[in-house]
Amino acid sequence: MTDIRFYHLQNQSLEQALPKLMEKVVGGGFKAVIKAETQSQIDVLDKVLWDYDPASFLPHDKSGCDFPDVQTLYLTTNDENPNEANVLVLVDAVKTADLESYERCLYMFDGRNEDIVAAAREDWKSLKEGAHTMSYWQQREMGGWEQKV
Secondary structure, eight states, rough: EEEEEEEEEESOOHHHHHHHHHHHHHHOOOOOOEOOOHEEEEEEHHHHHHHOOOOOOOOOTTOOOOOOOOOOOEESSSSOOOOOOOEEETTTTTOOGGGGGEEEEEEEEEEEEEHOOOOOHHHHHHHHSSSOOEOOOOOOOOTTTEEOO
């Protein structure tokens, strides 16, 4: 059973919020696959994870790298898990056929985009019918998260 956590971005962009969540993932001793819809999104997230804080380091790489199996964070547009991650991060309602092989899924979606919000609502309904633990986290005004459901 996968623990699915919906993260509703309202006050920060994905680029601002993702590194902080990935610090918690890495700090907890987990590995993650971060899945986005397009290669251009992957390229942006790759740059963000390198540049977000000069005093911090989030070990990561993206699909096509030489050693995907040793990456702590692995960015991709495909359903793949070469680093044997136990956390899956889905960006902006991207779909996956491989949810069951992860302990936890962080479903991050942009609350300022009506199409993405509508897709997230549909995904919530669909996933809730499965045998998953579900929670909904809403972004606070000054950052951070508050569990609503």
